[in-house]
Each structure stands twice: as structure tokens, then as C-alpha cells.
Amino acid sequence: MTTRFSAAGIEMQLRRYPETADANLQAWDAADEHLLQHFCEAGELPKGPVMLLNDSFGALCCSLKQRWPETELLFCSDARTGHLGAQANLTLNDLAPGNTGFHASRELASLPVPGLVLAKLPKNLNFLADQLRQLSGLLPAGTLVLIGAKAKSINKALLENIGSHLGPAQASLAWKKTRIITVVADGKPRPPLSINRWSVPEYDLTLSNLSNVFAASKLDIGARLMLEHMPTDNFRSVIDLGCGNGVLGLRAAQLYPEAQVHFVDESEMAVASAEANWTDNGFKDKGHFHWDDCLSHLDESISADLILCNPPFHQGEAITDHIAWQMFNDAKRRLKPGGLLQVVGNRHLGYHIKLKRLFGNCKTVASNGKFVILQAWC
Ligand SMILES: C[S@@+](CC[C@H](N)C(=O)[O-])C[C@H]1O[C@@H](n2cnc3c(N)ncnc32)[C@H](O)[C@@H]1O
Structure with a gap:
């Protein structure tokens, strides 16, 4: 299993959680690399905390902590292995969590207002809709949400769907079979999905x-x-x-x-x-x-x-x-x-x-x- 992560000038060791000897499984994917490149091109972080959604084992969390150690991060995941993996990878890379908050996905709407949201596209689109609708009540109009995903998962219907829950969305060109969806929050709160x-x-x-x-x-x-x-x-x-x-x-x-x-x-x-x-x-x-x-x-x-x-x-x-x-x-x-x-x-x-x-x-x-x-x- 490869544990050496390298993207956008960031070099680290990253392991899955729990660790596995399966050589085919690694702790990040090309969408993580694409997201970091895409976003690091901007050079500067916007004001306010950065919210991370569905970061599998902390590739995004650890990369941001390495590049901008002072930035407040809001790590939000429904998966216990995501929380434990990110914490283990911070330790593995001697990165102090500092002002990183770890939150369950149901807490999104009650968190501090972030200046930027970085997300991985979840497999479950109902869960995505739930997350976006929670964000719709939190993010001021104009806030950017960047979502990394496999290119094959992105189509017109998905972009329209995201648009209906949060704000207009468009996809980048493909790189290593992934694309970045840029969503601009429209500042209009939506009611939560019915259970x-x-x-x-x-x-x-x-x-x-x-x-x-x-x-x-x-x-x-x-x-x-x-x-x-x-x-x-x-x-x-x-x-x-x-x-x-x-x-x-x-x-x-x-x-x-x-x-x-x-x-x-x-x-x-x-x-x-x-x-x-x-x-x-x-x-x-x-x-x-x-x-x-x-x-x-x-x-x-x-x-x-x-x-x-x-x-x-x-x-x-x-x-x-x-x-x-x-x-x-x-x-x-x-x-x-x-x-x-x-x-x-x-x-x-x-x-x-x-x-x-x-x-x-x-x-x-x-x-x-x-x-x-x-x-x-x-
Ligand atoms: C096949 S589903 C079964 C759900 C339910 N017991 C049923 O029979 O309908 C497997 C469940 O295992 C959970 N799961 C996956 N990885 C886990 C882990 N590392 N520790 C605990 N639960 C886990 C999943 O979230 C999912 O709810």
C-alpha cells in the first residue's frame, strides 16, 4: 500500500484507518490531489475557518494544516473512521491539530460560518442533498464550495441538483479522471430534508x-x-x-x-x-x-x-x-x-x-x- 502522499507541493505519509495490508487501498484518491491543486492555485485562503466535508482519512485536513498551520479547520464527517483516520494522520505527520474542530455531519448548520468549504462527493446523493441544505442556511451568498469527485460521477443532472440545494454549480476540466465542482452559495436557506x-x-x-x-x-x-x-x-x-x-x-x-x-x-x-x-x-x-x-x-x-x-x-x-x-x-x-x-x-x-x-x-x-x-x- 502506498502511504507517500504528494500533491500541490505538499508531501506527507497518509494511512487508512484502520490500517490495512491490502496493497490496493490507499488513504486518498486523485480527487483529493485535484482539489488541493485547484485550490492551492489561488495561493491565499479566504477569511474565516475552512470547512472540510467527507475527508476520508484526513488527506485534506493534514494538507491544510501543513500549508497553513494557523487556519481554523472544521472537520465534518459522518464516519468515525474518518475522524480517527484524520487524527492518526495528523499525529503521524507531527502536525498539531491546534484549532481544528471535529464534528459529526449532522452538526453542520450550527457550526461557525466558514470562509470556504472543501468537500469530497459522497456516494449517497441523498446525504449530499442533506449536507448542502444544511449549508444553505449557514453560508452567506457568494461563499465557495469546492467538491472533488470522479469525472464519471458528474453530469448535468447532478449539477442542477446541487444548484437546487445550495446555488449555481459548474464543473472544471478533467484531471486524472476527476473534476472539481465549484458551487457558489446563493444565501437562500432551504428546509431540511424530510426523514x-x-x-x-x-x-x-x-x-x-x-x-x-x-x-x-x-x-x-x-x-x-x-x-x-x-x-x-x-x-x-x-x-x-x-x-x-x-x-x-x-x-x-x-x-x-x-x-x-x-x-x-x-x-x-x-x-x-x-x-x-x-x-x-x-x-x-x-x-x-x-x-x-x-x-x-x-x-x-x-x-x-x-x-x-x-x-x-x-x-x-x-x-x-x-x-x-x-x-x-x-x-x-x-x-x-x-x-x-x-x-x-x-x-x-x-x-x-x-x-x-x-x-x-x-x-x-x-x-x-x-x-x-x-x-x-x-
Ligand atoms: C450491511 S450494513 C448493515 C446494517 C443493518 N445492521 C442491517 O442489517 O440492515 C453494514 C453497517 O456497518 C456499518 N459499518 C461500516 N464500517 C463500520 C465500522 N468500521 N465499524 C462499525 N460499523 C461499521 C455501516 O455504516 C452499515 O450501517
Whole structure:
């Protein structure tokens, strides 16, 4: 894996978070380099803080801190790995965070008014719309927002869409298959997007998802299979690992009414959605909500006799199984003796091999054409 970053005269080491040995994965992409070149050409920073949106592992944050150490930065990301990655890369490059504030994406509208916004285009365009509408109430007319993206992701409809949420947008020429979208805020506040609410009548659950949460308006097919094959026992402590809107943990709360249920996700919006869904479905105490990278910062006192996991098979744009592997390792450390990890996964991902290697056992409890439900015990 390349860790040597070089763009716009800035040289640094940058690592992904968590670190991975996968040679194909690096901590930045050509859109980061393009954004820095495009923006460093101007030479000077405008007055006021610089807001950074969706900076994957801190390439933008560290570059600005190296070039302009005194500048106030507002680092805003929904991803815990983004926050942890940026902080680790600042340390790796001996850069003092100084006046850098780290914020969740839901806080945009309440932050100090920035003089400039640098952003990476998120994959989820509903999340983009949410961010732009939050900015529309914050940015004075004329404030520039520069968005770096793959050229193939940019088209007329996207520019019009951005225009409707924040202000007129145009795209630069392509460089290394990326373009920079320049948006000029028009100073007209838009109301927030309405929250998506939907029901799962077969389990008597109502769900709502904030804009960056997996499975926006219907059950994931893997989650559906998991719900049909929940284990039966008198579980007392359950972890929904990678909880999304919390559907697996909510079902656990219905089936095991004595259980403390811990919901964990690296998306802050997912954790907030799971918490809202917990309350909206009438559950009271016994629900616990953690914004974390897998189970790495969970209090040492928390252990479980059941962990439910529908792992991601990508991190940002990169297809990878290293998050699933980390989830399985963390699960093994948190399970009580005799505790059970139940996983749903795409058949072709070969999770059974990983679980067998880690736990020394693995049983297939259900499958359909595409997915398998696997169990491993401590
Ligand atoms: C396939 S979705 C499953 C969501 C939900 N449990 C379901 O079954 O519908 C995977 C979830 O893992 C979360 N995730 C990804 N990387 C993570 C990490 N490093 N730590 C914790 N959660 C993570 C994602 O945000 C996403 O919500």
C-alpha cells in the first residue's frame, strides 16, 4: 500500500484507518490531489475557518494544516473512521491539530460560518442533498464550495441538483479522471430534508433512516434472512454490530426482553437513527448506543452472549473484507465464554473460512441463493 502522499507541493505519509495490508487501498484518491491543486492555485485562503466535508482519512485536513498551520479547520464527517483516520494522520505527520474542530455531519448548520468549504462527493446523493441544505442556511451568498469527485460521477443532472440545494454549480476540466465542482452559495436557506419513515409490518416495527444510513426505505435482503433465523435462547446482553437503523437489535429486544442491547455503528447518523427507532418502537431502558469503529473503543466492561452482524463489504468506494474481518475479531474478544456470533453474508464472500479460522468452528444455519447465515461460538 502506498502511504507517500504528494500533491500541490505538499508531501506527507497518509494511512487508512484502520490500517490495512491490502496493497490496493490507499488513504486518498486523485480527487483529493485535484482539489488541493485547484485550490492551492489561488495561493491565499479566504477569511474565516475552512470547512472540510467527507475527508476520508484526513488527506485534506493534514494538507491544510501543513500549508497553513494557523487556519481554523472544521472537520465534518459522518464516519468515525474518518475522524480517527484524520487524527492518526495528523499525529503521524507531527502536525498539531491546534484549532481544528471535529464534528459529526449532522452538526453542520450550527457550526461557525466558514470562509470556504472543501468537500469530497459522497456516494449517497441523498446525504449530499442533506449536507448542502444544511449549508444553505449557514453560508452567506457568494461563499465557495469546492467538491472533488470522479469525472464519471458528474453530469448535468447532478449539477442542477446541487444548484437546487445550495446555488449555481459548474464543473472544471478533467484531471486524472476527476473534476472539481465549484458551487457558489446563493444565501437562500432551504428546509431540511424530510426523514424517511417506513414500516416492517411482519415484525411490527417502524423505522426511520437519517440521510446517510444503509437500507433507506426497505429491508436489506441479508437483514431479512437474518430476521427469519434469529437464534433462540435466553440472551442477556446483545450487540448489534454495524447496526444501521438498528433493525436487528430491535428484533433482538422483542425476542429477548431481558437483554441489554448495544447498537454500534461507525456512521453517526446510523447510531442516531437506531436510537430514534428504539424510542419510536416503544423500547425504554436497556438500549445503549455507540458511535465506534467496530468495537474498538467500547467500554471494557461490555461483553455479550450474542452478537448479530451484517457486515459491510466496502469502505467508502473500496470493496474490501477487512472491516468484516475486524468485526469478527472484535466480536470474539467481546463474547462471553459460550457466546454466539451470528453473521449474514453474501455466499461468495467466504466468511465461513474466516470464522472457522478465528473461532475454530462455524455452522451454516440457513441459506438462500445469495446469502448464508453463519454461527460461530466462543
Ligand atoms: C450491511 S450494513 C448493515 C446494517 C443493518 N445492521 C442491517 O442489517 O440492515 C453494514 C453497517 O456497518 C456499518 N459499518 C461500516 N464500517 C463500520 C465500522 N468500521 N465499524 C462499525 N460499523 C461499521 C455501516 O455504516 C452499515 O450501517
